Amino acid sequence: MAQSNTNDMVIGRHPAMAALKSGQTINKVFVQAESNSDAIAEIVTRAKQKGIIVSQVPKTKLDQLSNNQNHQGVVLTVSPFEYATVDDLFARAAKRNEDPLFLILDGIEDPHNLGSILRTADAAGIHGIIIPKRRAVQLTSTVAKTSTGAIEYVPVARVTNLVQTVKQLKERGVWVFGTDMKGQDFRKWSAKGPTAMVIGNEGKGISPLLKKECDEMLTIPMVGHVQSLNASVAASLLMYQAFSSRGE
Incomplete structure (x- = not known):
């Protein structure tokens, strides 16, 4: 760690x-x-x-x-909040005898969003979260408070390069799903098998280079006037669809 x-x-x-x-x-x-x-x-x-x-x-x-x-x-x-390694996340899934289920956050900047995501990740059985070391919020007291304690139970790995990390995940058999306006309806999506979900920055979404590495894109249908969701809400919807599709 x-x-x-x-x-x-x-x-x-x-x-x-x-x-x-x-x-x-x-x-x-x-x-x-x-x-x-x-x-x-x-x-x-x-x-x-x-x-x-x-x-x-x-x-x-x-x-x-x-x-x-x-x-x-x-x-x-x-003492400083501990960060996991990507190997730690795989080990956590293996210990539970489950296929890996990871969340990748591409440049989330609001600590309240990260804290809320951690809280849902704990509830939905996510094995770990991956964040970049630069240009993104890190583990702070605000994140910890917003997570209402989940920061202690959901490992967070920091990596230097998300694109390279996604390539390595794919080499290890993980199927990577991004989020986009055009893609498969997330309600019909199954997260069975080793899976990682990518949530983009609050304003810019997923970076183009990272989007190219995603195996498939998912979309969250919206019929209202505001055609966007808060990053933590979008992440929560995907995490619970993944949880539901695994039948746990």
Whole structure:
């Protein structure tokens, strides 16, 4: 596993509890002083069981640590979020005795989109997500909070070149599906067998070079006036169609 370069925070009750239950290295737990919340008490108990320092601080300190996000009375300082390798994603699928099912994100920039995608990926049994190292959002505290803890359970691999990675996936027997205005109706699509789905940038879509590497294109039919969907919504629709088509 590779690590990101900067320390980060886990903000909010659900993400904090997920981090405490996972194997992530937690440096310190900050909770709001004189809090009567049962959820905060449970977090404090679990942290102390693991030998983690717990500090009771005023709300203003938590506001400062979280950059005024909705911290719900708890902030964890953690070691950098760990990134997986593509091999780790294959190994996760093999451990479950399932055909690989991956999501490739081509330049997603909004951390809320990535967090939401992680949350759905966890629910839909995705074995891992692949993102580029440059010109895209990375794993941050905002992503972690939006994912409501899913960041601890869905491995994310960072790669230097998505086009080369897709070529390597295809060499390993993975069928790669992109999204486009013209393509197969996603409702008739089956994700049985080793499969990867590509979701493009919020504004530009999938880059032309990456689109050329896709084996097939899928389209999401729309009949309304706004002929586009939020990237996380489009990703969610595809992930659940993949999940449904596998009959799990």
